[in-house]
Amino acid sequence: MTDYKSLVWDGLLDLSAYVPGKPVKELERELGLKNIVKLASNENPYGASKKAVDALKEYEKDITRYPIGDSFYLRQEIAAFHNVDIDNIVCGAGSDEIIQLLYMAFLTSDTHALAPSPSFSEYELLARGLKSSCKWVETNDDFTTNFENILNAVNEKTRFIMLANPNNPTGTLFSSAEFISFMDRLSSQVLVVLDEAYIEFAEGDYPDAISLMKKYNNLMTMRTFSKAYGLASIRCGYLVADKECISLINRIRPPFNVNSAAQIMCAEAIKDQDHIKNVVALNKQGKEYIYNEVKKLGLEYVATHTNFMLIKVGNGKKVFDDMLKEGVIVRFLGGDRLKEYIRVSIGTDKENEVFINALKKVLNK
Numbered sequence: 001m002t003d004y005k006s007l008v009w010d011g012l013l014d015l016s017a018y019v020p021g022k023p024v025k026e027l028e029r030e031l032g033l034k035n036i037v038k039l040a041s042n043e044n045p046y047g048a049s050k051k052a053v054d055a056l057k058e059y060e061k062d063i064t065r066y067p068i069g070d071s072f073y074l075r076q077e078i079a080a081f082h083n084v085d086i087d088n089i090v091c092g093a094g095s096d097e098i099i100q101l102l103y104m105a106f107l108t109s110d111t112h113a114l115a116p117s118p119s120f121s122e123y124e125l126l127a128r129g130l131k132s133s134c135k136w137v138e139t140n141d142d143f144t145t146n147f148e149n150i151l152n153a154v155n156e157k158t159r160f161i162m163l164a165n166p167n168n169p170t171g172t173l174f175s176s177a178e179f180i181s182f183m184d185r186l187s188s189q190v191l192v193v194l195d196e197a198y199i200e201f202a203e204g205d206y207p208d209a210i211s212l213m214k215k216y217n218n219l220m221t222m223r224t225f226s227k228a229y230g231l232a233s234i235r236c237g238y239l240v241a242d243k244e245c246i247s248l249i250n251r252i253r254p255p256f257n258v259n260s261a262a263q264i265m266c267a268e269a270i271k272d273q274d275h276i277k278n279v280v281a282l283n284k285q286g287k288e289y290i291y292n293e294v295k296k297l298g299l300e301y302v303a304t305h306t307n308f309m310l311i312k313v314g315n316g317k318k319v320f321d322d323m324l325k326e327g328v329i330v331r332f333l334g335g336d337r338l339k340e341y342i343r344v345s346i347g348t349d350k351e352n353e354v355f356i357n358a359l360k361k362v363l364n365k
């Protein structure tokens, strides 16, 4: 028998696999239920742009060929959308891969990434997979970013600061002024990644990453087609950064990392901003509905700039489990600060109603 555990590098055995939101089919199988509602992974319930879906016909013609290695035509559309040069962009199989590529290029085992807590667990998972680590820095009591804490935690070993804005799982947003003051005080040798996975949903004042990149050479922004664009299954995201940064990443990027379907669909999706406006408006209605219903139940929630929100329910794990039995999949993040919360993605009107009714039942309200 091969002893695989003896063959891995030191530290791998300390890691555990990422646990995604439970897929609908899995719960159907387990409980023998139908009509399950999944509000666990911040997916877009209204679907993708019709133009993007129609473009799949193009893909079918070329299914036997390798994808375009550098996602040229997709990058061309992204460049036009952001008004940057095509050489400022690299595409990846989701933001996941972009984070991994950044880490592979710049993170070493004696340097670390740093991020506010709670935030996206993949910042740590992917760093640890590369024998590095992620240092977590507590947010304020209301879960807003504490830039003072972050600056105090930075040292000469800090290579990345990962800032999701709006943040997952809290839904909070930081302003342009607080971000600029932070950037002014940070060394230009520390790389700042603005993860703007939910930026389409944000309202009010927030940093304009693309224009700030002209002043702060160490700043970069990451976007995804998985959330507002409704293309989570296609796996596509991109990074806008300094040209030298992009060119270094290209040295370690797998040659065909973005599949043809993703390239073709996303190039159409980004041109269809009417679809995004529509999705954002519908999301806002759903959000207001859930705010109101949750208030009526006397529960606290964290105001959100995204398509999901944290609701304080008491015993978060128990409510999560009880909701599953009602056929509603939400997310329990746990940990010291989130043990009393569940995170729910905003769904269609119908899904939101099912969620609220199940929540009432579970909480005996």
Ligand SMILES: *Cc1c(COP(=O)(O)O)cnc(C)c1O
Pocket: 042, 093, 094, 095, 096, 097, 120, 164, 167, 168, 195, 197, 223, 224, 225, 226, 227, 232, 235, 236, 237
């Ligand atoms: C969902 C999400 C992403 C997107 O990941 P993809 O790999 O592009 O699907 C990135 N960052 C955060 C904070 C997210 O919640």
